[in-house]
Amino acid sequence: MVRVRLLYFAVLRDITGSATAEIDLPNGSNAADVWDRLRTQHRELGSYRQPPMVAVNEEYVGPNHILRDGDELAFIPPVAGG
Amino acid sequence: MVRVRLLYFAVLRDITGSATAEIDLPNGSNAADVWDRLRTQHRELGSYRQPPMVAVNEEYVGPNHILRDGDELAFIPPVAGG
């Protein structure tokens, strides 16, 4: 098991109703697995099969990035800075 | 005969030592003729066979532009604004 700290920003925070969560995952889980779990919990995400961009420990990674214990995971909705 | 008001700017004012001059020209004279006259008067201009850009009455014109009585003529040394 690995424990991951999940951060929700912007539209994802509005949808989930929280800014952070601690989640436990089977060893070898990746970011896409977490996204699938979120989709089953929040029907507003149902049509989003692919996760948005993924950041682990404040760096962009691919959706298949394997999560490790203590990682900070954030799904990055479409950015709109500038 | 036409009388033309000649304006000297920048390097040309330094060379001629004046900012303006009234000159009388034969009918049908053009800006290049005036430039030739200046070259004979100021040896610093001797190597400049072609006049720099020419403005008559605050508009760019070609060197063969025929001057009329009362025109304001300016030779425009290489511009360096901005």
Place this chain on the structure above:
Amino acid sequence: MTYLTDEPIDRDALIRSVMRGSDGACALFEGLVRNHHQGKSVESILYEAYRPMAEKEIARVVAEVCAASPDVAIAIQHRLGLLKVGEASIVIACSSPHRAEAFDACRMVIDRIKETVPIWKKERGPDGEEWVGWQK
């Protein structure tokens, strides 16, 4: 340096911070809250960031652009929080001995910031509010 601020951006201070005696040009870009977007009226925008990551990503953009244009000095401030129409969300100042590099750098910086930096905006208007870029 921190690139994110919760206060109105001090444009003059930003420009001063990049100006060196060897510079002949300064290009500046300001992103402004405008009163409409995709046909909708906008009254204000709430900007939010994944702060530590946004700082890193902006620093990465600066490093990349400086590597491509070593003569350019770059300063950036991105504002967060609630901004009204006409207020600046971002100001980018790029100075350089010559203007082409300053313009190119300024444009490259804003283009890349818009692509990668984790900042979001929620537009508010008479029709309600919406996170930009997220289709319902």
Place this chain on the structure above:
Amino acid sequence: MTYLTDEPIDRDALIRSVMRGSDGACALFEGLVRNHHQGKSVESILYEAYRPMAEKEIARVVAEVCAASPDVAIAIQHRLGLLKVGEASIVIACSSPHRAEAFDACRMVIDRIKETVPIWKKERGPDGEEWVGWQK
């Protein structure tokens, strides 16, 4: 409007003058007196213009660029007289709903002004003074 001024340029006033609620971008260009030119040290620059013609030529540049980019608002001030290193000789502000037009307009304005407007500069440094662009 007069585009030429003998006073230090008020950048903020220029930007305010172009900003409309519909603008999402403002691009600014500043030309600065720099401390060197073609290998020579520069201490100050004297700017001189054929004033009425320079006003007309700048107005022509503005009209041309506005015709090409009708959504852009443009403000320009060019300073004349003796300027020290670091001072702005020209400031150009271009605002627009979107940034590409603002950048393009700003660049087009400065490029064209440098080509056609009858303004000259005499550089002063420890080696003497010289009109820029005129070979002895």
